[in-house]
Amino acid sequence: xxxxxxxxxxxxxxxxxxxxxxxxxxxxxxxxxxxxxxxxxxxxxxxxxxxxxxxxxxxxxxxxxxxxxxxxxxxxxxxxxxxxxxxxxxxxxxxxxxxxxxxxxxxxxxxxxxxxxxxxxxxxxxxxxxxxxxxxxxxxxxxxxxxxxxxxxxxxxxxxxxxxxxxxxxxxxxxxxxxxxxxxxxxxxxxxxxxxxxxxxxxxxxxxxxxxxxxxxxxxxxxxxxxxxxxxxxxxxxxxxxxxxxxxxxxxxxxxxxxxxxxxxxxxxxxxxxxxxxxxxxxxxxxxxxxxxxxxxxxxxxxxxxxxxxxxxxxxxxxxxxxxxxxxxxxxxxxxxxxxxxxxxxxxxxxxxxxxxxxxxxxxxxxxxxxxxxxxxxxxxxxxx
Amino acid sequence: xxxxxxxxxxxxxxxxxxxxxxxxxxxxxxxxxxxxxxxxxxxxxxxxxxxxxxxxxxxxxxxxxxxxxxxxxxxxxxxxxxxxxxxxxxxxxxxxxxxxxxxxxxxxxxxxxxxxxxxxxxxxxxxxxxxxxxxxxxxxxxxxxxxxxxxxxxxxxxxxxxxxxxxxxxxxxxxxxxxxxxxxxxxxxxxxxxxxxxxxxxxxxxxxxxxxxxxxxxxxxxxxxxxxxxxxxxxxxxxxxxxxxxxxxxxxxxxxxxxxxxxxxxxxxxxxxxxxxxxxxxxxxxxxxxxxxxxxxxxxxxxxxxxxxxxxxxxxxxxxxxxxxxxxxxxxxxxxxxxxxxxxxxxxxxxxxxxxxxxxxxxxxxxxxxxxxxxxxxxxxxxxx
Ligand SMILES: [Zn+2]
Ligand SMILES: [Zn+2]
Numbered sequence: 001x002x003x004x005x006x007x008x009x010x011x012x013x014x015x016x017x018x019x020x021x022x023x024x025x026x027x028x029x030x031x032x033x034x035x036x037x038x039x040x041x042x043x044x045x046x047x048x049x050x051x052x053x054x055x056x057x058x059x060x061x062x063x064x065x066x067x068x069x070x071x072x073x074x075x076x077x078x079x080x081x082x083x084x085x086x087x088x089x090x091x092x093x094x095x096x097x098x099x100x101x102x103x104x105x106x107x108x109x110x111x112x113x114x115x116x117x118x119x120x121x122x123x124x125x126x127x128x129x130x131x132x133x134x135x136x137x138x139x140x141x142x143x144x145x146x147x148x149x150x151x152x153x154x155x156x157x158x159x160x161x162x163x164x165x166x167x168x169x170x171x172x173x174x175x176x177x178x179x180x181x182x183x184x185x186x187x188x189x190x191x192x193x194x195x196x197x198x199x200x201x202x203x204x205x206x207x208x209x210x211x212x213x214x215x216x217x218x219x220x221x222x223x224x225x226x227x228x229x230x231x232x233x234x235x236x237x238x239x240x241x242x243x244x245x246x247x248x249x250x251x252x253x254x255x256x257x258x259x260x261x262x263x264x265x266x267x268x269x270x271x272x273x274x275x276x277x278x279x280x281x282x283x284x285x286x287x288x289x290x291x292x293x294x295x296x297x298x299x300x301x302x303x304x305x306x307x308x309x310x311x312x313x314x315x316x317x318x319x320x321x322x323x324x325x326x327x328x329x330x331x332x333x334x335x336x337x338x339x340x341x342x343x344x345x346x347x348x349x350x351x352x353x354x355x356x357x358x359x360x361x362x363x364x365x366x367x368x369x370x371x372x373x374x375x376x377x378x379x380x381x382x383x384x385x
Numbered sequence: 386x387x388x389x390x391x392x393x394x395x396x397x398x399x400x401x402x403x404x405x406x407x408x409x410x411x412x413x414x415x416x417x418x419x420x421x422x423x424x425x426x427x428x429x430x431x432x433x434x435x436x437x438x439x440x441x442x443x444x445x446x447x448x449x450x451x452x453x454x455x456x457x458x459x460x461x462x463x464x465x466x467x468x469x470x471x472x473x474x475x476x477x478x479x480x481x482x483x484x485x486x487x488x489x490x491x492x493x494x495x496x497x498x499x500x501x502x503x504x505x506x507x508x509x510x511x512x513x514x515x516x517x518x519x520x521x522x523x524x525x526x527x528x529x530x531x532x533x534x535x536x537x538x539x540x541x542x543x544x545x546x547x548x549x550x551x552x553x554x555x556x557x558x559x560x561x562x563x564x565x566x567x568x569x570x571x572x573x574x575x576x577x578x579x580x581x582x583x584x585x586x587x588x589x590x591x592x593x594x595x596x597x598x599x600x601x602x603x604x605x606x607x608x609x610x611x612x613x614x615x616x617x618x619x620x621x622x623x624x625x626x627x628x629x630x631x632x633x634x635x636x637x638x639x640x641x642x643x644x645x646x647x648x649x650x651x652x653x654x655x656x657x658x659x660x661x662x663x664x665x666x667x668x669x670x671x672x673x674x675x676x677x678x679x680x681x682x683x684x685x686x687x688x689x690x691x692x693x694x695x696x697x698x699x700x701x702x703x704x705x706x707x708x709x710x711x712x713x714x715x716x717x718x719x720x721x722x723x724x725x726x727x728x729x730x731x732x733x734x735x736x737x738x739x740x741x742x743x744x745x746x747x748x749x750x751x752x753x754x755x756x757x758x759x760x761x762x763x764x765x766x767x768x769x770x
């Protein structure tokens with residue numbers, strides 16, 4: 001079974017390792033998002049190894065509707081299918097159901113909705129989500145939850161959170177059943193529960209206390225970075241993380257910018273994921289230690305320097321800003337690929353530096369130094385988050 | 386200066402090496418087409434080294450209208466811009482002018498046409514083509530020619546070929562002038578002339594005899610694979626190649642299928658180029674020793690084998706047909722990238738085997754064996770050329 005070892009703390013920041021059946025994860029960690037079993041931007045699992053990825057995150061809903069989890073199980077599971085022997089975390093599919101699906105109806109048993117591809121009717125509840133994730137055989141499965149809108153009324157949020165708690169109990173029971181079946185791909189699949197409650201700190205705290213008692217393998221804070229301010233998000237983390245077990249992995253879902261990650265680590269977060277580095281890369285927006293650059297900017301037309309001097313990523317080791325800009329303007333896929341590789345490397349490398357700082361006990365100092373650097377070069381930051 | 390060494394012959398087939406300022410090319414060779422300084426399908430120059438590419442081919446017209454040859458010269462030339470230290474051949478731009486451009490008018494001085502991007506008026510003649518290619522600094526520049534339609538009248542073709550000869554003399558004079566300028570990127574740029582004449586063997590032969598006297602660095606057969614049958618093409622090669630110098634590189638432009646290449650080698654061709662492997666790859670059509678496969682075919686849905694068993698390309702070393710099919714169906718760029726890498730590797734590897742067979746004096750046997758293999762597996766060949 002999985003084992004979480006807290007190796008060091010600094011304030012609320014945690015430096016830990018999490019041993020799983022697919023290898024040990026050093027935290028804090030940034031997971032690289034591969035929607036349908038591939039990182040958008042022509043990045044393969046071999047590339048992920050080159051850029052220091054520890055955990056790949058796949059989207060359950062997308063894999064369920066395209067190719068299908070049953071076929072992937074027949075193939076031997078997602079690890080074998082995409083050729084990745086390190087940890088995979090799968091989301092529950094809930095977020096996509098709530099954001100992509102057409103007409104949907106939430107009931108006690110689960111959600112009725114239409115496929116965003118062909119409109120056919122689908123039902124997904126806690127059991128279905130666990131079954132799909134079990135078919136994929138990911139290392140970590142996420143509980144099926146509802147993520148209420150950040151502007152939902154207090155009454156709606158309270159009712160939704162209560163249902164999410166009942167769904168979590170059903171997820172736990174179903175995963176336990178599935179892990180005991182003879183033909184299950186990964187019989188040691190782990191389950192992370194998800195804290196919800198929008199921006200109501202008291203609802204979130206009560207929910208955190210409740211789910212902490214379920215002794216799950218890890219806990220996520222969900223429903224943030226969906227429209228609230230950064231300050232509201234940091235406040236929620238300040239309030240809620242102390243109510244989640246310190247001796248379990250803590251995952252801040254869908255967050256965020258390099259600055260958000262530094263602030264999240266300071267508040268006790270172990271796991272992060274976000275589409276920014278790959279999405280921004282596909283649009284030619286690249287991260288540097290002095291903020292983001294927009295490579296479409298004419299001033300890079302003849303710039304022979306790499307995206308970031310000294311960066312060891314596959315793009316910066318060989319290619320200039322001028323050449324990558326040319327590729328982006330010519331709509332050559334290679335331009336996107338190089339930017340995505342750089343951005344993911346940048347995030348993975350940032351996490352490595354964060355872990356080193358925690359090991360050396362100077363994270364607070366490191367964090368201030370990094371934040372100042374990002375601010376200094378903020379000239380381009382209006383282009384994208 | 387360049388040096389062509391004919392090392393072995395078998396019938397009319399030639400096994401040679403061509404020493405250039407950017408390294409030695411072993412022939413017969415297949416050049417990999419990178420339209421705008423990048424192989425379509427997110428393939429980089431580092432990837433080209435991995436898959437055994439000897440010569441990269443770039444399109445002059447595309448680089449002229451996007452980013453621009455003057456900026457690339459300022460950057461230090463195309464080799465430095467795209468980070469490729471091996472030979473580059475640039476086409477003259479003529480083919481794109483004739484096929485992509487809108488309204489165009491051919492005069493003695495050159496061609497007036499409209500940019501296919503923004504419609505602005507451009508003039509390109511022999512001198513302009515040489516100047517652009519000199520700015521790019523390619524290893525081999527192609528002469529500016531007209532490629533008449535395969536159904537053009539004999540009178541039109543004769544007049545066109547006569548003008549192409551006059552243009553060739555102007556190309557030679559202009560290149561000689563450019564190579565002598567102090568700030569020229571590659572002062573040892575080579576010039577290949579192009580034989581034209583559509584399907585009129587006597588016009589082509591007279592033209593080949595005429596241009597052979599100009600003592601150029603190499604000679605191409607152009608205007609084939611533009612609609613005539615394979616048999617017509619082979620017949621033209623049988624007639625024309627003996628009228629081109631045997632002690633110079635012979636280049637069959639825009640050809641072709643693996644079978645076309647085997648037949649071309651048998652008729653004395655050294656250089657080939659074609660968009661088939663990359664274009665087919667982007668559509669999920671992949672080459673194998675038993676013909677082409679269409680990876681969209683449902684029968685590959687759970688197929689755990691690589692595209693071709695034993696293939697050492699980056700795709701086949703790791704990924705299954707099932708996974709690549711999934712990527713293609715999900716429209717993930719990675720699917721295209723893997724197929725393009727396999728197809729280019731397949732072509733480059735085929736050329737390596739052809740050279741080995743010529744070295745060992747059993748090319749005729751090898752050719753029959755390969756053609757029989759392609760025929761045997763021709764089930765899928767209706768999908769694409
Ligand atoms: Zn980089
Ligand atoms: Zn292969």
